[in-house]
Amino acid sequence: xxxxxxxxxxxxxxxxxxxxxxxxxxxxxxxxxxxxxxxxxxxxxxxxxxxxxxxxxxxxxxxxxxxxxxxxxxxxxxxxxxxxxxxxxxxxxxxxxxxxxxxxxxxxxxxxxxxxxxxxxxxxxxxxxxxxxxxxxxxxxxxxxxxxxxxxxxxxxxxxxxxxxxxxxxxxxxxxxxxxxxxxxxxxxxxxxxx
Amino acid sequence: xxxxxxxxxxxxxxxxxxxxxxxxxxxxxxxxxxxxxxxxxxxxxxxxxxxxxxxxxxxxxxxxxxxxxxxxxxxxxxxxxxxxxxxxxxxxxxxxxxxxxxxxxxxxxxxxxxxxxxxxxxxxxxxxxxxxxxxxxxxxxxxxxxxxxxxxxxxxxxxxxxxxxxxxxxxxxxxxxxxxxxxxxxxxxxxxxxx
DNA sequence: CTCTAAACGCAAGTTACTTGCATTAGCAGT
DNA sequence: ACTGCTAATGCAAGTAACTTGCGTTTAGAG
Numbered sequence: 148x149x150x151x152x153x154x155x156x157x158x159x160x161x162x163x164x165x166x167x168x169x170x171x172x173x174x175x176x177x178x179x180x181x182x183x184x185x186x187x188x189x190x191x192x193x194x195x196x197x198x199x200x201x202x203x204x205x206x207x208x209x210x211x212x213x214x215x216x217x218x219x220x221x222x223x224x225x226x227x228x229x230x231x232x233x234x235x236x237x238x239x240x241x242x243x244x245x246x247x248x249x250x251x252x253x254x255x256x257x258x259x260x261x262x263x264x265x266x267x268x269x270x271x272x273x274x275x276x277x278x279x280x281x282x283x284x285x286x287x288x289x290x291x292x293x294x295x296x297x298x299x300x301x302x303x304x305x306x307x308x309x310x311x312x313x314x315x316x317x318x319x320x321x322x323x324x325x326x327x328x329x330x331x332x333x334x335x336x337x338x339x340x341x342x
Numbered sequence: 343x344x345x346x347x348x349x350x351x352x353x354x355x356x357x358x359x360x361x362x363x364x365x366x367x368x369x370x371x372x373x374x375x376x377x378x379x380x381x382x383x384x385x386x387x388x389x390x391x392x393x394x395x396x397x398x399x400x401x402x403x404x405x406x407x408x409x410x411x412x413x414x415x416x417x418x419x420x421x422x423x424x425x426x427x428x429x430x431x432x433x434x435x436x437x438x439x440x441x442x443x444x445x446x447x448x449x450x451x452x453x454x455x456x457x458x459x460x461x462x463x464x465x466x467x468x469x470x471x472x473x474x475x476x477x478x479x480x481x482x483x484x485x486x487x488x489x490x491x492x493x494x495x496x497x498x499x500x501x502x503x504x505x506x507x508x509x510x511x512x513x514x515x516x517x518x519x520x521x522x523x524x525x526x527x528x529x530x531x532x533x534x535x536x537x
Numbered sequence: 538c539t540c541t542a543a544a545c546g547c548a549a550g551t552t553a554c555t556t557g558c559a560t561t562a563g564c565a566g567t
Numbered sequence: 568a569c570t571g572c573t574a575a576t577g578c579a580a581g582t583a584a585c586t587t588g589c590g591t592t593t594a595g596a597g
Contacts, residue, residue, distance in 0.1 A: 318508055
């Protein structure tokens with residue numbers, strides 16, 4: 148055996164069940180929306196018992212997060228226009244568009260509503276780690292082009308820009324204004340005092 | 343009668359019940375934390391039936407929000423030091439301190455987890471309206487002192503600063519670094535390009 | 538081909554939340 | 568004060584969400 152003590156079983160039935168459940172969950176999310184998703188429905192559609200889902204994912208929120216994770220990755224490509232300002236505006240615009248869809252909205256709110264159990268914590272860590280490393284490239288490239296000081300913190304900078312979008316989606320529940328990305332980027336680049 | 347059709351009954355029993363329930367809820371939040379609060383416990387401690395709470399508040403989250411609303415107001419005073427930078431840093435510091443307490447943390451997460459029912463929507467609107475009008479004064483005063491351009495949008499500006507704090511509390515679940523307020527304020531005031 | 542244990546199905550149980558109905562108690566008008 | 572009206576509450580039964588113990592299946596190692 149390769150691993151002493153535990154024998155994970157990634158291929159075979161587990162993988163089949165996982166895919167079936169995630170596909171069923173995505174289907175239901177697309178048709179009924181985030182509030183219309185129940186674990187019972189998802190299990191029935193996946194041809195799997197309800198308790199299987201609860202055992203693997205723990206809560207409804209964790210299931211939603213896992214199902215929407217893959218989708219989110221590919222819907223948020225990292226632009227590379229050669230200009231820091233354009234890169235940032237493009238990135239924030241696609242993020243705003245995603246967060247305005249039912250799926251993106253559901254993903255953000257599920258991530259916010261999920262608890263601190265191990266499954267949710269790991270999903271959170273995984274998502275933000277890959278997201279930060281991807282979006283951080285925009286900043287790193289700008290530093291290499293000489294557009295930003297060497298000491299610029301990629302993660303801190305990106306968070307200052309994306310946080311207001313998430314804030315409106317999750318906390319104040321306001322629609323995202325189309326020119327919000329541009330305002331955010333220009334304000335941060337120029338500083339407040341500039342006219 | 344003053345209002346045709348409906349007769350509100352603000353004084354008397356309703357008010358007594360409301361106070362008793364909110365006090366019981368706050369007590370339980372302080373002792374058991376946000377996850378330890380159940381509607382059954384709160385109702386028992388308030389000497390009120392469980393269904394009364396569900397009828398008045400609808401959900402556990404709405405009850406938590408309502409109970410923590412008053413507390414939040416007085417814990418976030420608006421500083422007036424005469425300097426924009428100092429005002430902002432002081433404000434963000436007190437906000438960060440509040441969000442780091444179990445109560446502040448619970449309040450933010452309850453606000454994020456609450457749904458879109460009328461009760462929750464109204465609580466949200468009320469909270470952010472008063473909060474924005476209060477914190478907006480920092481910006482307005484700075485404009486009047488000539489520290490900022492006349493066209494500066496108070497609400498937009500404050501949101502750019504507070505959003506990263508809420509983001510870490512709700513979405514990434516990271517602790518708030520003590521010098522985060524200073525970094526945020528200085529970055530926004532000077533702009534990214536500055537060294 | 539056999540053996541083992543992780544993953545699953547099943548069913549019963551617990552907890553959270555909802556709802557219809559009878560009762561209580563503010564408030565208005567006398 | 569006294570009386571009638573009705574919103575707000577208590578009570579109890581019901582529904583739905585979630586959990587758990589146990590027997591069964593099945594992927595994978597030897």
